[in-house]
Amino acid sequence: MSPDRPQELRPRIPAQTHPPLTTDVVVTGHLARRGQPLVPRIGRTVWSTLVGIGIVISHAWSSRDTVQYPEEMTYLPPRYRGRIVLSRDPEGEERCVACYLCSAACPVDCIALQATTDETGRRYPEWFRINFSRCIFCGFCEDACPTYAIQLTPDVEMSEYERPNMVYEKEDLLISGPGKYHTHDFYRVAGLAIGGKGKGEAENEAPPRDVRDLLP
């Protein structure tokens, strides 16, 4: 390759080598076989028709691919990216700490929330809204979430007749369990003291220092 030409990133795909399609061939297919003997032509046609009927009949005894939805539900794997939920930690408290990372990550800006703090210092969302009529189920919010609070679930049955019904508030999003992650509890890892957990009681933390202690 000559150095002054930009290198092509993909190899050039050769043009397909099928006979040129003429108007005749496309419009009147049988004209293409004009000139062949008549008897073999009839024989081939009948045989191929019988083979086709045979295949169809044989499928009557094979297992069905069609699922009788909604009477019958299809399997969606647990990591399928469907309806978004807010989960709870193993203690049953809201996992969401209203850090705003999901709303920042959202490419269609369909998540809005407001953080607030309870009297013990625990941060949680005062309200949390996802506009599912805008959501593209990309899962960036779940990736961004530092507490496993926001999770995408294998549920896609969200159709509505009215768009406003696709706007989910916190009470619509919050589920009663931990979702896909059963043990993670952010506030047990974070250094922030909340009700029931003081300083030095989080994971890997030493008890609080006595500042007035001058011993080495």
Added chain:
Amino acid sequence: MSGGRAAAPPKLVTVIIDGREYQAEEGRNMLDVALSLGFDLPFFCWHPVLGSIGACRQCAVRLYWTDREGNEKSEIAMACMTEAQEGTKMDIFDADAIRFRAEMIELMMLSHPHDCPVCDEGGECHLQDMTVMTGHSYRRYRGRKRTFENQDLGPFVTHELNRCITCYRCTRFYNDYAGGRDFGVFGLRNQVYFGRAESGTLESEFSGNLIEVCPTGVFDDKPFSHRYSRKWDLQTAPSVCPDCGLGCTTTLSSRYGELRRVQGRFNRDVNKMFLCDRGRFGFEFVNAPERVRTARVEPGLMGGQAGGQAAVMNGELALDAAAGLLRGRRAIGFGSPRASLEANYALRALVGPANFYLGMSDGDDRLVGAVLEIAADPRLRLGSAADIHDADAVLVLGEDLTNTAPMLDLTLRTWLHLRPNAVEERNHIRRWNDAGITRIKRREPSALWIATTHATKLDAVAAETHRAAPDDLVRLALAIAHEADNEAPAVPGLGENELEVARRWAAALSAGDAPLVVAGCSSGSLELVQAAAQLAAALRRAGERRDAGRADAAARATLVLTVPEPDSVGLKLLGGGRFVQGLAAIARGEAEVVVVLDNDLDRRAPALLVDDLVRRRPPMIALATLEDRLTAQADVVLPTATFAEETGTWVNHEGRAQRYFAVQPPGEDVRPAWRWTRELLVRLGHREARGWKTPDDVLAALEMELPRFAGVRAAAPASTGGRDARKVARQPLRFSGRTAVDAGRTVFEPGPPPDPDSPLAYSLEGLQPSQSPPELRARTWWPGWNSNNGLHKFGEELEALGPARPSGVRLLDAGPPGRELPSPSAPARFAPDGDVVLVALHLIYGSEPLSMYTPSVAGRAPAPFIGLGDEDAQRLGVREGDWLRLWLPWMDARLRCVLVPSLATGTAGVPVGLPGVPFISLPARARLARLEEPS
């Protein structure tokens, strides 16, 4: 920061960074130089105002030098402690230096908690930025993290010490600069603790600056944390603080149509980068439930039953009703020193100059008038807060600056800390060498003299203080003037002590080149303001006589005068009748309609007069932001925007016109006051008002009519312009939730509201901080620099030391020179008789009415009281907490006694503007008596 030094052009030297030569100012530290050249060099403990101490070891570079044999040697050194000299050579991108910086961050992060999602600093955290910059991304340390218990530091600031990286910025700011005494650093080795000796509210009035000074999340904004938003979600606009007359520049941040946060905005001329706690936290009135949000009209005006309760009305219909009320009737208008210049001017046009009355108290009116006369005196030049840095000796006369103009207090303290010093000059200790200058300044005598009616917080850093009754302060000022300059008239009957003080202070003040007098309107004493001007003039004359022919002497400010409210000077410049004259016109029945512009009349005149106005119940149109007893009975109430929702101009205490911009659209039926007035003018057939499409048009009309305001439009870029005719985006590029914010109301996603008033847009489309002109830049953000510490990217903090684009326009300099003011005659020496003289006690939390809508500010205001000196308390037989009855000729009041031992005998202190304390025009004479129990 000294103007005397800034006047000399800095000497440039050549430094070599990463093998390339650059020009740099000699004597600055190499960190500062590298940052201003655009290098990304991590740092923590360095701060543009606080200087360097080399504590964090983060700005490590390889520094080269040549030894005696001529061999080049090198070592790892801290850039912030290295002075720029000719040929200084350092490498930032040296492998060892890079590894050193990464390891330092890793050490700092050993015990850092896993808190970022719940930390208010996240997203604007200097520690986050620096950690990313050095490449530390994975915690190798598996040991247990060190923890600390936190303290409750009061309603303004949170404390989360586990996040600390021991940069010492907090204690350097709080103790060395702001003069705090209740905060410090405790402990040793790996348990250094920054906090108070025990939990409790931070006493300093500048504690909020810890939030911005701290590079991590140790100190954060407590009110903001209860309705927190990330920095990238906040809509911002440049603004001006409404809480006193200084005009500090601020950045407003709003989210979901609610003002959430106020921060200091860099400004060379007024407040540099800091802000007082009243300005930072006292904005809650914007969101208060007392806000007037809808127009109301008395039903009688709309053809209904007259005399009923005013009913909520569409804005246009309310305007029709108001215009109907005004048409053919003689209207008088009360302006407001807290409304914009545009609104006041529009109201003046609506009622006519003859019927326009200034909505400030008569005392303020007189005093601000005196300030304007002084500004016109050719011998004097009113200075700004920043001018204090040019002084070498300062006298504070009659002002409790900590409570009346708090940022002047901080400026004085900073000045004392940073001012040039012979020891530093001799030993070449640079201004940025914080540990060095702190140690020297602790031993250096102060250059601040304070004469007030009572003890002030600033006394702690003064060389000498003097306390006397207001009349005696006037006598002292005139006596000092006479001692400094013999041409000034002598004061008869001076006591031995007074004469001694006057001689000593006159000698101290006239010893240097640049003495400065700080006085103001807070005491209510006109003579005191005039005496301060005389003193400044006398000091000036004495200086000129001593070193005749010095070029820079004439340009120097000699006097800083405070005024009470953000637009006091602008309103007085506009001109109009006095407030009581307006009330008298109503009482005489000359006014058929009264138009009140955003004002709390109860704070402008004695209750007697306002009660009379309420009783008379003249037809009234109220352009109101907050409900009060006048809006309750006004015939038409038009909801007007606060400073956070409109674009307007205020003229501060030194005559500097500064523009503030709306951070959020007003919402509902609320409109800027000048727009309501303009609509009324149009309805009444005022031809010129038809052309008023933007505030600039109103200011143009103002400039045309009143030449004193010439140039006021240049205070900020015009509303239609902006660079490339593109608007500045109020929202950051990452602004989130745009398709969900309104979804609870409508899924149809309304577009951003238009903003014809300003060169800013309620959108993320438009100029971002790096592109916008400095006057319109509210946010500090640069790629890789999410925190406010990226200010150097805009080249502004360098301008803190040298010339820069000024903030706003100084109006008073251009005015015609007035007359040289005569010296006021010295009042008789104050001799206590049976009565007391009431003097003003201002309170940073309590005296300013708007900030009192903020619960955290109101919570720090004391209960109503009257201050008494020890002798007077003995004479009356009262102790602290006893009830006192206070008589004036037209009123009496019952207040609890609080002992203020520093008050001169024969004076009593009245807290100005504190809810529960009646309006009294000060200084006044009154009679006090002990009261057994209040009835």
